Amino acid sequence: MTEAERTRNEKLGQKIVKALERRHFEAYYCTSKEEAKKKALELIPEDHVISWGGSETLSQIGLLQELRRGEYKVIDRDRAKTPEERTRLMREALLADTYLGSGNAVSEDGQIVNIDGNGNRVAAMTYGPTNVILVIGLNKVAATAEDALRRARHLAAPTNAQRFLPDTPCAKTGSCGDCVAKDCICAYISIIRLCRPAGKIKVILVGEPLGF
Numbered sequence: 001m002t003e004a005e006r007t008r009n010e011k012l013g014q015k016i017v018k019a020l021e022r023r024h025f026e027a028y029y030c031t032s033k034e035e036a037k038k039k040a041l042e043l044i045p046e047d048h049v050i051s052w053g054g055s056e057t058l059s060q061i062g063l064l065q066e067l068r069r070g071e072y073k074v075i076d077r078d079r080a081k082t083p084e085e086r087t088r089l090m091r092e093a094l095l096a097d098t099y100l101g102s103g104n105a106v107s108e109d110g111q112i113v114n115i116d117g118n119g120n121r122v123a124a125m126t127y128g129p130t131n132v133i134l135v136i137g138l139n140k141v142a143a144t145a146e147d148a149l150r151r152a153r154h155l156a157a158p159t160n161a162q163r164f165l166p167d168t169p170c171a172k173t174g175s176c177g178d179c180v181a182k183d184c185i186c187a188y189i190s191i192i193r194l195c196r197p198a199g200k201i202k203v204i205l206v207g208e209p210l211g212f
């Protein structure tokens with residue numbers, strides 16, 4: 001990354017931190033993955049049960065690897081031995097104390113967009129865990145809420161579909177066909193316009209590309 005890119009990211013990050021704070025999020029800007037991981041760990045109280053939704057970002061900053069080392073109380077659906085156990089753990093995650101995730105897009109005025117197939121991620125971010133931490137790379141910034149929604153639907157979702165290969169137009173063409181397929185991964189679309197109660201959702205913006 002060039003010095004100009006770093007400087008621009010720092011300025012944009014600070015601008016969005018202010019926009020998020022105006023909407024009652026707690027917000028931070030970190031320049032690197034390492035800094036973001038450290039900040040996320042600082043924001044988790046020691047006695048908390050922790051869970052998370054599917055997120056490349058959390059893996060890319062090394063946070064999930066750290067939480068799986070055994071020193072934390074976690075609900076980890078990827079340890080399930082059967083589909084039934086996985087579903088049970090996903091439901092239990094809704095009552096964890098801290099929930100970790102990312103966003104599919106964030107607008108420059110501080111609104112966070114997520115698209116979800118099962119709805120577990122958006123449900124947990126909205127109501128359930130009392131401490132929600134979202135780590136979002138600046139590659140997911142969009143100028144307006146409308147642009148953020150467009151990014152989530154036309155970039156994040158078709159990319160995400162390549163991981164699961166559902167029987168949907170985007171899995172075949174890489175482009176959203178606005179489908180209503182049974183295994184559509186865009187069943188639930190959420191815009192977190194503001195954080196209520198204030199401070200429940202902590203957003204860590206990172207000046208590196210993370211997730212998609």
Ligand code: SF4
Pocket residue numbers: 153157158161168169170171175176177178179180181183184185186
């Ligand atoms: S084609 Fe369907 S699953 Fe794929 S991005 Fe569009 S709405 Fe989502």
